[in-house]
Amino acid sequence: xxxxxxxxxxxxxxxxxxxxxxxxPCSAETEEQVLKIAHQxxxxxxxVLRAGIWKPRTRPGNFEGVGALGxxxxxxxxxxxxxMIATEVANANHxxxxxxxxxxxxWVGARTTVSPFIVQEIADALKGTDKIVLVKNPVNPDLALWxxxxxxxxxxxxxxxxxxxxxxxxxxxxxxRNNPEWQIPIDLQNKFPDLPLILDPSHIxxxxxxxFDLCQTALDLNFDGLMVETHFDPDNAWSDxxxxxxxxxxxxxxxxxxxxxxEGDAVEFKNKLNTLRTKIDVLxxxxxxxxxxxxxxxxxxxxxxxxxxVAILQTKRWNEILGKMILEGEENQLSEEFILxxxxxxxxxxxxxxxKVIND
Ligand code: PEP
Ligand code: MN
Numbered sequence: 001x002x003x004x005x006x007x008x009x010x011x012x013x014x015x016x017x018x019x020x021x022x023x024x025p026c027s028a029e030t031e032e033q034v035l036k037i038a039h040q041x042x043x044x045x046x047x048v049l050r051a052g053i054w055k056p057r058t059r060p061g062n063f064e065g066v067g068a069l070g071x072x073x074x075x076x077x078x079x080x081x082x083x084m085i086a087t088e089v090a091n092a093n094h095x096x097x098x099x100x101x102x103x104x105x106x107w108v109g110a111r112t113t114v115s116p117f118i119v120q121e122i123a124d125a126l127k128g129t130d131k132i133v134l135v136k137n138p139v140n141p142d143l144a145l146w147x148x149x150x151x152x153x154x155x156x157x158x159x160x161x162x163x164x165x166x167x168x169x170x171x172x173x174x175x176x177r178n179n180p181e182w183q184i185p186i187d188l189q190n191k192f193p194d195l196p197l198i199l200d201p202s203h204i205x206x207x208x209x210x211x212f213d214l215c216q217t218a219l220d221l222n223f224d225g226l227m228v229e230t231h232f233d234p235d236n237a238w239s240d241x242x243x244x245x246x247x248x249x250x251x252x253x254x255x256x257x258x259x260x261x262x263e264g265d266a267v268e269f270k271n272k273l274n275t276l277r278t279k280i281d282v283l284x285x286x287x288x289x290x291x292x293x294x295x296x297x298x299x300x301x302x303x304x305x306x307x308x309x310v311a312i313l314q315t316k317r318w319n320e321i322l323g324k325m326i327l328e329g330e331e332n333q334l335s336e337e338f339i340l341x342x343x344x345x346x347x348x349x350x351x352x353x354x355x356k357v358i359n360d
Contacts (some may be wrong), residue, residue, distance in 0.1 A: 008159040008194040009225060010132050016047065018259055020103070020198065020225030022086055023250055024050035026240035027063060028070035036232055037078035040247035045254045048105060049074065049083040050227060054094055055239060056111045063238045069103035078102070086134075091118065094127035105132040110148065110166055112202075113138040119149045123156040132160040134198065141168040141181050143188060150195070162196035164227055165186065165218070167204035177206025177243070180214065182282040186221060197222075202229035202243045211245060212253055220260055220278035222271075228253075291346070299348040300358030312354045318347060 012179035023041050028034050028051035038049050042148060051074060055065035074085040086105035089095045090112050098106055106126070113136055114117050126133060138145045142261050146163065153161055165185040167178025189197055199218035201211045215226055231237045245253070305312060322343055329339035 005177050006055065007159070007161055007192065008224070011162070011196045014047065017253070018045055018312075019219065019223065020196070021250075022048040022050050022225065022227040022255060023045045024048075024197070025052075025231045025237060025248070026202075026229045026244060027052045027055055027238050028066055028073055029238050030066075031073045031076070033232075034070070034073040034077050037230060037247065038081045038083055040232060041230065041250075042081040042083060044247055044248075044251040046230075046250070047084060048086050049077055049081070050086045050107075050229075052239070053087050054090060056088075056090060056109050058111075068097050071097060073105065075101050078104075088112075089122060092121050095122055095125035099129070099131070099204065103131070105134060106134055107134040108165060110136045110139045112136075113146060114140065114148045116152070118146060119136050119152050123152040123158065126156060126158050128154065128157045129156075130160060132162065133158050134162045136164045136165050136166050136200070137168065137184070139169045139178075141179075141184055143184050146184075146188065147191075150192075154315070162198060162224075164198045164200050165204075166200035166225070175210070176204055178204050180204050180217075182217070182221065182279075184285070185223075186282070187277060189222070196224040198225040198227050200227045202227075202240065205243055207242050208234065211243070212256070213268045215253065215257055217278060217281075219257060220274050222275055261296075291349075294346070295349060295353050298353045298355040299357050302354030305354065306358045312351055312358065321347075 014020065018109060021044070023044070023046040024034065034049075034051060037051075040051060051070065053065050053067060053070040053074075055063060057064055062141070071087070074087065077083065078085045084104040085102075086107060087098055088109045089098055089106045090109060095106065108122060109117065112122070120330055126211055135146070135149045135153065138149070150161060150163060163185075165180070167176060167180050168184070170179050185197060189196070199215060201214035201218070204214055205211050211228065215228075218226070228250055229240060229244045230247050230250050231244040235241055236244060237244050302312070304310075325343055326339050327334050329336065
């Protein structure tokens with residue numbers, strides 16, 4: 001895909017004074033529910049009402065969406081409130097029905113983006129459309145797969161494109177439902193600075209208490225918008241209850257969030273500094289996480305050495321590691337002195353961990 005300046009035009013054309021806010025329930029449940037949420041959102045910064053009609057569930061037996069009937073409720077909400085409407089499409093039939101019901105924004109879900117066959121089917125069904133199409137990242141942390149999906153739409157002459165970052169699944173349980181891996185959207189943004197980038201904090205968090213912080217990080221990284229799951233009675237939502245917030249909470253959140261997209265030299269300097277600092281914070285977080293993982297492995301080695309009655313310090317192995325790291329350091333413009341200092345400290349911490357395991 002060429003790095004085309006026109007990609008973000010649809011967003012600029014909206015002329016918003018703030019980042020784009022898409023909000024609404026995970027799933028459309030009833031006509032009353034959709035209309036009530038839409039009217040509450042009308043009083044907030046939200047420009048677009050989202051609701052899932054067909055719900056892709058990882059495991060069967062959960063609520064799978066109300067189906068095409070829900071499109072009528074969305075359409076009615078649009079007529080009554082003036083909000084634009086958005087829903088997920090996962091095959092050509094969904095596209096056909098969404099277009100018939102004048103859905104403004106169609107998004108491709110994370111479980112769909114992983115499949116080039118289905119993405120192509122949807123791209124073919126949308127050929128030449130003026131509708132806005134937002135492509136969620138695939139469930140697995142693969143930037144090429146994400147970009148590949150965007151390229152399929154672009155090749156199908158879909159010009160009003162954007163992407164949604166909703167985190168990546170991991171086997172390991174972390175504090176997130178889906179790990180943010182900020183480096184991936186940052187790389188994407190560097191490659192395609194004009195492709196609108198929207199954060200879905202709800203599916204990253206899986207719980208409502210960390211949504212604010214995720215949104216702030218995204219805004220500091222110059223994301224262009226937010227898509228937040230919103231329900232008047234979050235705890236009793238038919239899907240993703242733990243991660244939904246009320247329209248009133250959303251409203252307060254958009255007031256409290258620091259939006260750094262302003263003009264002027266001093267402000268621009270601050271914005272740039274902030275973006276760079278947030279990038280550093282992301283990397284520091286990764287460093288600490290990696291070090292923690294490394295020490296857990298050191299603990300395992302300690303246990304193995306204890307069982308086999310082997311000494312903690314293995315000088316030959318240690319010298320090999322150092323030699324390798326000095327070379328790798330050089331390739332990354334890191335001085336030998338720095339590598340030695342860092343790895344001595346890491347090694348000492350590893351030995352402390354192993355000692356603790358062996359003496360336990
Ligand atoms: C959703 O937005 O409700 C959804 C199912 O998201 P994802 O595809 O990111 O899991
Ligand atoms: Mn959901």
